Amino acid sequence: MRIDGLQYANWSEKIFRQMREGGVDAVHVTIAYHETFRETVLNFERWNRWFEQYPDLIMKGLWASDVDHARATDRTAIFFGFQNPSPIEDDIGLVEILRTLGARFMQLTYNNQSLLATGCYEDYDAGLTRMGRQVIREMNRVGLVVDMSHSGDRSTIESADHSERPIAITHANPHDWMPALRNKRDDVIRAVTQNGGMLGFSLYPHHLKDKSACTLDSFCEMIAHTAEKFGAEHLGIGSDLCQDQPDSVVEWMRVGRWTKEIDYGEGSAIAPGFPPQPDWFRDNRDFGNIENGLRAVGMNDTEIAGIMGGNWYRFFSENFGPQS
């Protein structure tokens, strides 16, 4: 079973076919960065069209059992998430509405301060806001997973502790392997995993040691090391693949409507676009390389099966239903 904990591609039949070629049974896809509620609904509508148009390749994913159904029918189950809480605007009632429409993950911040928490690019992280605490409780109640991939350390640790259900960092790597602003320090990973949460390893070059030149061996050694520290059962892949996106979309992700100036995120003025993927992970067809790489660094079959999909599957099965 192969499950990818995060992608944001410029979706097309080509990519849907590559997912089948790579044996990707399920993927959590981002459908909002800075979108309002109504704009997010337009993105749900676009996916509804794709489900209607490509019924042999993809299906809507709502529950862990949909991963089984997708596998049995040779398709990829698409699970929805937001990288920012902008879709709920200032209305806590939209948490349940969006979860009913199919949302299964929501980041509390995307780099910047939000109404809920502090993003990882702010100078000072003041932790969860009043609304943030209320929204986490509501997300817990309905079964919408808190994702802190783009949040500050304090906000992430407070969320892991405040949440009554496990939370996730769907796409990031350990900071001590590659000290990128978006990668996570040990105490952050510990706060998330010790409460049953998940860390998905990113393949976005800015998150990789030596970036695009990162070796498969280095990536897999890092995973094995993280497994020793925090337990292999809390780990998965969250590739952060942003395939075929034009630069205008990269700009939307980084800038939205919050500034009139250009913000380069993890890029820079001289390299504003997406860096090239490492040659051993070009796109969805290359998940097998990671599986082989994990074997080569000495991980066992159970650990590998968990990291490639089994752990996300268990996490989906425990966290997408209403709170019991």
Add this chain to the structure above:
Amino acid sequence: MRIDGLQYANWSEKIFRQMREGGVDAVHVTIAYHETFRETVLNFERWNRWFEQYPDLIMKGLWASDVDHARATDRTAIFFGFQNPSPIEDDIGLVEILRTLGARFMQLTYNNQSLLATGCYEDYDAGLTRMGRQVIREMNRVGLVVDMSHSGDRSTIESADHSERPIAITHANPHDWMPALRNKRDDVIRAVTQNGGMLGFSLYPHHLKDKSACTLDSFCEMIAHTAEKFGAEHLGIGSDLCQDQPDSVVEWMRVGRWTKEIDYGEGSAIAPGFPPQPDWFRDNRDFGNIENGLRAVGMNDTEIAGIMGGNWYRFFSENFGPQS
């Protein structure tokens, strides 16, 4: 089994308890008259709060099986509908979105011309519009029932014929019994029922012979007569109960934002509010009176069970799922 095909009350714990007292297993409730998409979502949100607040009295209804579940747990299943297509605005993609949120009925018009069809108060009914034909196909596809209670005759007949699935007139009576503008002529009822559709009998006094003074016997004789003409299996109740609503809501229903002048609908300047209910049907507690009345006019147990709920149940089970 008792199912009411339409209500629009000023909902409260009192009314939820009256529904239990009257043995109402399910009710189709109106949650939009002139609301935009976002305003309609606020109404879904309000119901989500009520479901959270009164879990022992009500539950969200999505499928016919929810009626069984409500009966088994002594609750009322609430099914949602709109009396106007305003919630989809000009966006056919919102049909599936709203159906996913729980909508199960949508009128194509509310008295006036809409983007889809002509309302029953317009001078001339030009029939289905270009968008109207597309939206019916989409409603058919996803499982959202076309309701023509407030539409013109031609629009209704064209809808019954264009729709690939049965449609409904959830709340109206035969025009030859009570010649109200909203009551339906035989050729309209025939177009709907001969395609498997349903007619729900209204208890709104303006739709009753002698209005508030209508007798139970006259109402039940009318039902028996309609059953002989069109078949008892196509008939149900759609009480149109608008309990405890303040006059401001009556005004919203009639006027929305489409005019600056007052429109009295079926009322008049000297009687602008809701007329009193007949004494044998004050509210949800009185469904038993109708059942007794149908027996008194000689209908048999099978026919009565169908009209009181069994026919709506069958209609729900056949029309709320995606098109096969």
